[in-house]
Amino acid sequence: MRQTIILECKETKERLYLTSKNKRNTPEKLMLKKYSPKLRKRVVFQEVK
Numbered sequence: 001m002r003q004t005i006i007l008e009c010k011e012t013k014e015r016l017y018l019t020s021k022n023k024r025n026t027p028e029k030l031m032l033k034k035y036s037p038k039l040r041k042r043v044v045f046q047e048v049k
Contacts, residue, residue: 005020007019007034008045008048016036031046
């Protein structure tokens, strides 16, 4: 079962991206490198509730 999650920037704390993940296969928090317009570079975004 896939659930929608929000990704938050670790540096600027802005929440920009929505994605989905399968909680059964990946129970830990998802961390992806995405583009941050404020910093104008790719940084780590982490899953938030």
